Amino acid sequence: MVRNATNRSTRRGFLRTVGGATAGLFAAGPVTAQSGGGETHTVTMATDRGSFYYDPVGLHVEPGDTVEWVNESGQHSATAYTQNNPRYDGSRRIPEAAESWDSGVFEEQGATFSYTFEEPGTYDYYCIPHKTLGMVGRIVCGSPGGPAEESALPESDTPRGVMPPSDTIVEEGSLEWPYVPTTNHGGPPMLFWSSVGVVGLTSAYLFSVYDRSSGRYEELDLPDDE
Incomplete structure (x- = not known):
C-alpha cells in the first residue's frame, strides 16, 4: 500500500511538472519554426540575341537577406569583385568584412547559386565569360558604402549607363535590365x-x-470696283 501511494504521489508530481511547463510555454506564446534568415530575392542570368545580363541589374536587400541567382539561358557566373576571383585583378568592390563568392560558370539551364548578405554596403559582381561585354550587377545591402563607392568600374567592364547608382537602387528597390x-x-x-x-x-x-x-x-494691286 505504501508503495502504491508513493507511485501515485510520484505520478502526481510528474503531471504537475509537465502541466506547469506546458502552461509556461503557452503563456509565452506559440512556438514557430524559425527560417534562420530574411527574405530571398531572385536574380536571373540570361543571354538574349547577343545581350548578356543580370535581371534585376540593381537590387536592394537588408542584412540577413539571401540572393539566389538562376541561370535562365547561356553560360554565366555570379562572381564578386575580389582579387582572388577569376579574370579580375583590380581593387576589391565589396565591403571589407564581407566574404567573397564565386558561383563558377553555369552551363545548364536552371542552375542556381545563393549568397546571404550580412555586412551593409555596396556589392559589385560580374559574369566571368561576359564581364568585358558589360554583364555586371550591383547589390546594396542596407545602405551604400565600402570600396565600390570609392571609384568607378573600368569602362571596359561597364558600358556607359549599365551600372545603376547605389542611391537609385536604394530608392527603387529593384532595377530591371536594361537600366537607362x-x-x-x-x-x-x-x-x-x-x-x-x-x-x-x-x-x-x-x-x-x-x-x-x-x-x-x-x-x-486690284482694280477698283466700278
Missing part, C-alpha cells in the same frame, strides 16, 4: 522627342521666313 539612367530632362526618350520638337519648330520658322520673303503675301 534618367535625368531632370526625362532621359533618352524625352530627349528624343524634345529634339524632334526643336527640329520641327526650327524648320517651321525657316519655312515661314522663306515663304514671307517670296512675296506671296504682298497686297495685290
Whole structure:
C-alpha cells in the first residue's frame, strides 16, 4: 500500500511538472519554426540575341537577406569583385568584412547559386565569360558604402549607363535590365522627342521666313470696283 501511494504521489508530481511547463510555454506564446534568415530575392542570368545580363541589374536587400541567382539561358557566373576571383585583378568592390563568392560558370539551364548578405554596403559582381561585354550587377545591402563607392568600374567592364547608382537602387528597390539612367530632362526618350520638337519648330520658322520673303503675301494691286 505504501508503495502504491508513493507511485501515485510520484505520478502526481510528474503531471504537475509537465502541466506547469506546458502552461509556461503557452503563456509565452506559440512556438514557430524559425527560417534562420530574411527574405530571398531572385536574380536571373540570361543571354538574349547577343545581350548578356543580370535581371534585376540593381537590387536592394537588408542584412540577413539571401540572393539566389538562376541561370535562365547561356553560360554565366555570379562572381564578386575580389582579387582572388577569376579574370579580375583590380581593387576589391565589396565591403571589407564581407566574404567573397564565386558561383563558377553555369552551363545548364536552371542552375542556381545563393549568397546571404550580412555586412551593409555596396556589392559589385560580374559574369566571368561576359564581364568585358558589360554583364555586371550591383547589390546594396542596407545602405551604400565600402570600396565600390570609392571609384568607378573600368569602362571596359561597364558600358556607359549599365551600372545603376547605389542611391537609385536604394530608392527603387529593384532595377530591371536594361537600366537607362534618367535625368531632370526625362532621359533618352524625352530627349528624343524634345529634339524632334526643336527640329520641327526650327524648320517651321525657316519655312515661314522663306515663304514671307517670296512675296506671296504682298497686297495685290486690284482694280477698283466700278
